[in-house]
Amino acid sequence: MTEKKSTSRKTKSGAAKKSSSGKGTKKAAGRQKTASKKKTGADSQKKTRTRSSKAQKTLARSLKWDLLVFVAIVAMVVATAAYYRFELRPAQTDGVAVESTRASRRSPEPVKVLHPQTVKEGVAPDFEVFPPEPASAPATEPGPVAPPPVQIPDRRPMVAIIIDDMGYEMDVAENFLSLDCPLTYSILPQSPFQREIAQSAHNRGCQVMLHLPMEPREYPEVDPGPGALLTGMTTDERIGLLKSHLDAVPHISGVNNHMGSKMSADSAQMNQILSIVKKNKLFYIDSLTAADSRSGSSARLFQVPFARRDVFLDHVPEVEFIRGQLDRLVAVARKNGKAVGIGHPYPETYKVLTEKLPEIKNQVRLVPASEIVSGLDF
Missing domain, CATH: 3.20.20.370 (Glycoside hydrolase/deacetylase)
Known part of the structure; x- marks a missing residue:
């Protein structure tokens, strides 16, 4: 009886130890999981910040290119408008024709220059009046060059x-x-x-x-x-x-x-x-x-x-x-x-x-x- 009791106490004591050991292992595992979660969260935040920085850089580059393209388009529009404005003018024929400003400047009458876009949209056009320039005289062929006067040497003593x-x-x-x-x-x-x-x-x-x-x-x-x-x-x-x-x-x-x-x-x-x-x-x-x-x-x-x-x-x-x-x-x-x-x-x-x-x-x-x-x- 005594031996059985003793054996029973040992068994209970071992079980108690095992139970205590199991609880310690569970607590350690919990701590590891918590640390692992914290590390994972930090890595996730770092990755998020990196992605955000890359996105900002990409956006900045995109904005620069967009700005350059916009400036180029504006420059092209301004150049085209200037070309139409100063170099071309419409003439009233079957449609809207374009004529060189050189011809308009040779015209003895004041010339009204219409912007092509206003004509196309059916809007009453604004115009500018340039004063007439005198017509240049037609080029004449040069006549024969007169020979230089003959220098008669002075043969006096x-x-x-x-x-x-x-x-x-x-x-x-x-x-x-x-x-x-x-x-x-x-x-x-x-x-x-x-x-x-x-x-x-x-x-x-x-x-x-x-x-x-x-x-x-x-x-x-x-x-x-x-x-x-x-x-x-x-x-x-x-x-x-x-x-x-x-x-x-x-x-x-x-x-x-x-x-x-x-x-x-x-x-x-x-x-x-x-x-x-x-x-x-x-x-x-x-x-x-x-x-x-x-x-x-x-x-x-x-x-x-x-x-x-x-x-x-x-x-x-x-x-x-x-x-x-x-x-x-x-x-x-x-x-x-x-x-x-x-x-x-x-x-x-x-x-x-x-x-x-x-x-x-x-x-x-x-x-x-x-x-x-x-x-x-x-």
């Missing part, structure tokens, strides 16, 4: 007149410069108005030369003036002085000698002078104060444009003599085709030139000195 010894009297220079004639003015170096006269002559389109003083045979009884080149100078002194003269007088185109009968006859010294003239791209005119001048051979050696004086106009400063010399100058030009005359700033010379220049211009072509030397063989 050429004469160059050089006025020497300029630079000391400004008022006398202005008198000669006022003559309507292409005279050439040769200016003495170291003269008080050398720059002013040279500039004034240049401004009036007249040619300027350096009137280079050189030693005469009568030196020292006859003084060629300040800045003269002398045979007793060294080569460096002579060339340095010549260069300073060329720099002092502006707008120089050429050189001619003042006196210089002794130096002109010396080939070595003329070679020195003509070499500097060549380097400065000037021409040289021999005043021919010496019959035995060597300036021509020196000019040929250095290939310097060269000419010789043909007539002194006023070595006798009398009106009648000067008139005769001018006639002689014209005669030489007619014989040789060209001639060089040299005068001086004397009142008598100015008076005769004022009287005879119109007559001389009818007989010969007055030119600057450079045009005489350019075509002269030497």
Whole structure:
């Protein structure tokens, strides 16, 4: 009996333990289910938020495309309306026809432009009135082009007149410069108005030369003036002085000698002078104060444009003599085709030139000195 009771208690105790263990397992399972449900709910909410975000992005993209399409459609409508409005107009024929605005603008009458849509809908159209434009003249075929006028060369003989010894009297220079004639003015170096006269002559389109003083045979009884080149100078002194003269007088185109009968006859010294003239791209005119001048051979050696004086106009400063010399100058030009005359700033010379220049211009072509030397063989 005792053993049975004991066995019964053990059985009951084991059952109680099993019952207690089962309840604990059920509670744990419940907790797991609850946690699982919470996790599932969180995942579900996350997925929902993700889907919502994607939907919003898709909607935003869709709205952008819709907006772009809408803008494109509006632009097309506006362009079409503008085309119909400004480029086309209907004409009253069998139906509603479209005509170019270019034709309407050529019409001499005001044109009413109707919008096609208002006509189609049967609405009384608004219109605009454009003022008529004058009809353009019909294009004409160009006629034959007239040939250019034939330029007849002036074959009259050429004469160059050089006025020497300029630079000391400004008022006398202005008198000669006022003559309507292409005279050439040769200016003495170291003269008080050398720059002013040279500039004034240049401004009036007249040619300027350096009137280079050189030693005469009568030196020292006859003084060629300040800045003269002398045979007793060294080569460096002579060339340095010549260069300073060329720099002092502006707008120089050429050189001619003042006196210089002794130096002109010396080939070595003329070679020195003509070499500097060549380097400065000037021409040289021999005043021919010496019959035995060597300036021509020196000019040929250095290939310097060269000419010789043909007539002194006023070595006798009398009106009648000067008139005769001018006639002689014209005669030489007619014989040789060209001639060089040299005068001086004397009142008598100015008076005769004022009287005879119109007559001389009818007989010969007055030119600057450079045009005489350019075509002269030497």
